[in-house]
Amino acid sequence: MAEVRTKVLEAVQVADNVVRLDLAVPEGTSWKTGEFARVALPGASESEWRCYSIATPTGSPTIGLFIARVKGGAVSPKLCSLKKGDELMLDTEMMGMLLESRLEEGGKDLWLFATGTGVASFVAVASDPAITEKYENIVLVHGVRTWNETQYVGHYIVKSSKLQVMACVTREKGALINQRIPDALSCGLIEKTADIKLDPSTSRVMICGNPAMVKSVRSALKERGFVTPRGGRPGQMLVENFWM
Ligand SMILES: Cc1cc2nc3c(=O)[nH]c(=O)nc-3n(C[C@H](O)[C@H](O)[C@H](O)COP(=O)(O)OP(=O)(O)OC[C@H]3O[C@@H](n4cnc5c(N)ncnc54)[C@H](O)[C@@H]3O)c2cc1C
Structure with a gap:
């Protein structure tokens, strides 16, 4: 596991309950199309990390995520409030079944x-x-x-x-x-x-x-x-x- 800091390059409300985040790709980070990433707000505890499927194919210039605002959820409402320029923690070891x-x-x-x-x-x-x-x-x-x-x-x-x-x-x-x-x-x-x-x-x-x-x-x-x-x-x- 390698947890690094990255930046929100774009944050767009794309549906009533869904936000699209485009994250900067930290140097040396890669993923396979269909994998998911673990992310957390800076300073979050281990229990506050969450998984999000990567909506951009391998080699894309950003890590795109679609995040549903889960009513009463501990983390997703905070992620949905992020703005361009905010920082986010990313586990650079991506994984997933949908390969x-x-x-x-x-x-x-x-x-x-x-x-x-x-x-x-x-x-x-x-x-x-x-x-x-x-x-x-x-x-x-x-x-x-x-x-x-x-x-x-x-x-x-x-x-x-x-x-x-x-x-x-x-x-x-x-x-x-x-x-x-x-x-x-x-x-x-x-x-x-x-x-x-x-x-x-x-x-x-x-x-x-x-x-x-x-x-x-x-x-x-x-x-x-x-x-x-x-x-x-x-x-x-x-x-x-x-x-x-
Ligand atoms: C492999 C994997 C990939 C995932 N990819 C995505 C993704 O691309 N986009 C995304 O929005 N979420 C995704 N999730 C769900 C995400 O990890 C969180 O569980 C979700 O954001 C809720 O976190 P929370 O802290 O707000 O809610 P918590 O306080 O942790 O409450 C969790 C509860 O919220 C409900 N819930 C979880 N996810 C959703 C959802 N998407 N819509 C409605 N209810 C939900 C369930 O009842 C769950 O038990 C993925 C989960 C896994 C395991």
């Missing part, structure tokens, strides 16, 4: 399922040409409560003709999908909307966000033959929970 290299080779469709700021890693994954060039289609399914929470994805993600971004908006009408991700998946609406089948022989999947969504989607896909990597063997599905 495309862990997926079995040979997939043609990359599916990314996220709720809320769980979309952060996938903004990086879908913006990394070294990953996107391997796939014919990339489908990002983003579960949110309100439209307001969907807008920043389109602003930060690198758009391409391969990419479909599908919002599942649960508390406001008017979306193509107005259901929770697990429900829209089980009734076939997600595949119908994408016009692509989820099949372990052709699809590769990453899932990130709230544990209920992660658990439901993971078990629905397991029933259809998707497995997570185990014992050095690559699988077709990767998962990361924001909390237990």
Whole structure:
């Protein structure tokens, strides 16, 4: 573990409850697309460090984070109040499960399922040409409560003709999908909307966000033959929970 001081280069409110921070990359620091970083306010105790997925691909000029302001949370409201020029502590040893290299080779469709700021890693994954060039289609399914929470994805993600971004908006009408991700998946609406089948022989999947969504989607896909990597063997599905 190497804890260093870094600076907030940009702090932007991107949704009612989400702030985007762009941090300076300390010299010698690198990360893989899909990894997360541990950060803390200067002077914080060990229990006040928190993990945030890096929303910028490897080699980017900033470490981009999307931070949800958790009501009553000990740390996130303070991080959401940071301003340009403020200092933040960063653990330069990045890690994470959502590494495309862990997926079995040979997939043609990359599916990314996220709720809320769980979309952060996938903004990086879908913006990394070294990953996107391997796939014919990339489908990002983003579960949110309100439209307001969907807008920043389109602003930060690198758009391409391969990419479909599908919002599942649960508390406001008017979306193509107005259901929770697990429900829209089980009734076939997600595949119908994408016009692509989820099949372990052709699809590769990453899932990130709230544990209920992660658990439901993971078990629905397991029933259809998707497995997570185990014992050095690559699988077709990767998962990361924001909390237990
Ligand atoms: C690998 C990993 C990556 C993460 N990446 C991100 C990220 O990119 N963006 C992000 O906003 N958070 C992310 N988190 C969650 C983050 O680490 C903190 O848990 C979150 O910011 C709450 O911290 P807090 O101190 O405010 O809340 P605490 O006082 O620690 O309370 C934690 C509780 O807040 C709730 N909670 C945690 N995260 C969220 C959330 N995102 N939305 C709603 N409720 C939540 C849960 O009920 C949890 O039990 C990630 C967590 C992990 C483990």
